[in-house]
Amino acid sequence: MSGRSELGRKPDRSVVDTAERDAVLDEALIVHVGLIAGAGGEGDGAHPVVIPMLCARLGDRLLLHGSPASRLLRTAKAGVEVCVTVTLLDGLVLARSAFHHSMNYRSVVVFGTATEVTDHDEKVAALNRLTDHIVPGRMEAIRPHTDTEVRGTTVLSLPLDEWSMKVRSGPPIDDDEDMDAPAWAGVLPLGVAVAEPLPDPLMPERQVPPHVADWSRGRWG
Numbered sequence: 001m002s003g004r005s006e007l008g009r010k011p012d013r014s015v016v017d018t019a020e021r022d023a024v025l026d027e028a029l030i031v032h033v034g035l036i037a038g039a040g041g042e043g044d045g046a047h048p049v050v051i052p053m054l055c056a057r058l059g060d061r062l063l064l065h066g067s068p069a070s071r072l073l074r075t076a077k078a079g080v081e082v083c084v085t086v087t088l089l090d091g092l093v094l095a096r097s098a099f100h101h102s103m104n105y106r107s108v109v110v111f112g113t114a115t116e117v118t119d120h121d122e123k124v125a126a127l128n129r130l131t132d133h134i135v136p137g138r139m140e141a142i143r144p145h146t147d148t149e150v151r152g153t154t155v156l157s158l159p160l161d162e163w164s165m166k167v168r169s170g171p172p173i174d175d176d177e178d179m180d181a182p183a184w185a186g187v188l189p190l191g192v193a194v195a196e197p198l199p200d201p202l203m204p205e206r207q208v209p210p211h212v213a214d215w216s217r218g219r220w221g
């Protein structure tokens, strides 16, 4: 932890347990990666940008990947600091006043400098992890990456050294004078829902494998 990763508002919602942090990172399907782009006057000049990406945890590091042409990855691997934000939305909190409406969530913010993964075997392991993070068991069901695919992908690794986690859970917190209001109050739980898998029309008819049929994410899995 450091000054910039200490919660300013509602520090009682801070979580410092790495197991709880890892559970959030391992559940997340999307993260948002922010940095200052264009430092050095290139293009439009320096400006903040926040880009949605997928991300996976491998031990005490976060992995990002994408095209070598990605501006974000090119900027980050040049040593520009990044900030990765992970948000899991657990519910809508409906209070008796609009003021006290809220959301139940678990979120993690990570600061740091990412480095490029260049070793071939480490890169393959990282790409496998990214794939299996999104669909566990997927790499066993598909062919391995080709060398061209590995060479054609940039992988960055960000240490989980400087981070914060904040959680809100539980019912609304209303003002005493509103407690007899006639409005319904409580929590509308939210999660990731899965519909029927849609087979590729170009694929011969095949049974849906368990890693697809049984895919789930989060508390409702």
Ligand SMILES: Cc1cc2nc3c(=O)[nH]c(=O)nc-3n(C[C@H](O)[C@H](O)[C@H](O)COP(=O)(O)OP(=O)(O)OC[C@H]3O[C@@H](n4cnc5c(N)ncnc54)[C@H](O)[C@@H]3O)c2cc1C
Residues within 6 Å of the ligand: 030, 049, 051, 052, 053, 054, 055, 065, 066, 067, 069, 070, 071, 072, 073
């Ligand atoms: C759910 C999700 C997961 C993704 N996962 C990955 C990933 O793992 N790896 C990866 O490389 N890319 C991923 N992408 C695409 C990613 O968001 C970027 O579009 C891509 O990486 C190009 O980044 P760049 O820095 O080169 O953007 P540029 O194309 O250089 O950005 C230029 C401008 O384009 C706009 N822009 C760029 N991306 C987006 C966007 N997604 N939505 C709206 N405007 C945008 C912004 O205004 C930005 O300033 C994902 C997108 C989504 C929505």
